[in-house]
Amino acid sequence: MKFGILGEIEVRNSGKAVPLGGVKRKRVLASLLLSANKTVSMERLTQNVWDEHLPENERTSLQMHVSRLRRIIANAPGVSIEATDAGYQLLIPRNSLDLEEFRRIVVDAKTTEAPSGALEKLREARRLWRDYPLSGIASNSLSQRTVGLVEEYWEAVEMCVQIELDLGMYNKVIAEIPHFVHVSPFRERLSDLWMTALHHSGQRAAALDVYRATQNRLQRELGVAPGPQLQRRNAAVLNNDLTQ
Known part of the structure; x- marks a missing residue:
């Protein structure tokens, strides 16, 4: 059974x-x-x-x-x-x-x-x-x-996406992660992973758009600014620093 x-x-x-x-x-x-x-x-x-x-x-x-x-x-x-x-x-x-x-x-x-x-x-x-x-x-x-x-589920999703990034599967991440963000729009880790995939695939402008959209959503719905990690990711994209 x-x-x-x-x-x-x-x-x-x-x-x-x-x-x-x-x-x-x-x-x-x-x-x-x-x-x-x-x-x-x-x-x-x-x-x-x-x-x-x-x-x-x-x-x-x-x-x-x-x-x-x-x-x-x-x-x-x-x-x-x-x-x-x-x-x-x-x-x-x-x-x-x-x-x-x-x-x-x-x-x-x-x-x-x-x-x-x-x-x-x-x-x-x-x-x-x-x-x-x-x-x-x-x-x-x-x-x-x-x-x-549900938190356990999202942690598994984020682990999965991180491994995909480590394996250079940027296009796959870019294709799948918008759905995850739509379902759980306030998980900054998802936006961080999305920005990383876009940045490493040469789409810096799109990565910055993700940051701005996340920033606006957090401010509008929760009245907070992005956390330190997402701010660091934004700075890395602005500086075209692929080591972060």
């Missing part, structure tokens, strides 16, 4: 999608998967499922959802939901959750000496992301957890 939270939550058994029920049941499963093989307290579970709008019988409702989830996973080897003194824990085998697989591949990429090998691993890790984590079901409480997951 495979579990996915990097997009809409999903459970697959022998490759086939397993019906999970309504949003609240999915939130219970999501809460357990985010802390797979660890105990999740009753307080945390109820907060993740209902935020501040707790029903009068939240414990009974929670037990009902857990009971239904146990039926769903009943015949899956190595998978179970166990009650503990503090709450519940979902026990799953290694590599049965897409988030764990993503993290494992990224760690492997960081320890791979050959840049081309590391690049392929990072691309493999990125392909595991189908959409925003827990798309369509995240409560306010769960959304706080997904912010950190």
Whole structure:
């Protein structure tokens, strides 16, 4: 049985999608998967499922959802939901959750000496992301957890692009990075990498345009100036310094 939270939550058994029920049941499963093989307290579970709008019988409702989830996973080897003194824990085998697989591949990429090998691993890790984590079901409480997951994704993207730059794949970076900036417009690291690719491919004017666009966007939307690294990149482009 495979579990996915990097997009809409999903459970697959022998490759086939397993019906999970309504949003609240999915939130219970999501809460357990985010802390797979660890105990999740009753307080945390109820907060993740209902935020501040707790029903009068939240414990009974929670037990009902857990009971239904146990039926769903009943015949899956190595998978179970166990009650503990503090709450519940979902026990799953290694590599049965897409988030764990993503993290494992990224760690492997960081320890791979050959840049081309590391690049392929990072691309493999990125392909595991189908959409925003827990798309369509995240409560306010769960959304706080997904912010950190999204940061992990963007760090993998930036590592991938940096390796492409190191390998001289400037045209590929120039082709793909505008989409990344559109999706996450306030990540200055992306603008930095974009400017680097343009500068090294002889497009200094375009690199300076990226800086100005980023500067204007940061000032207009956040009321801040570009950070020191992006300012250094702008200076390097102005001075045609390709060593930076």
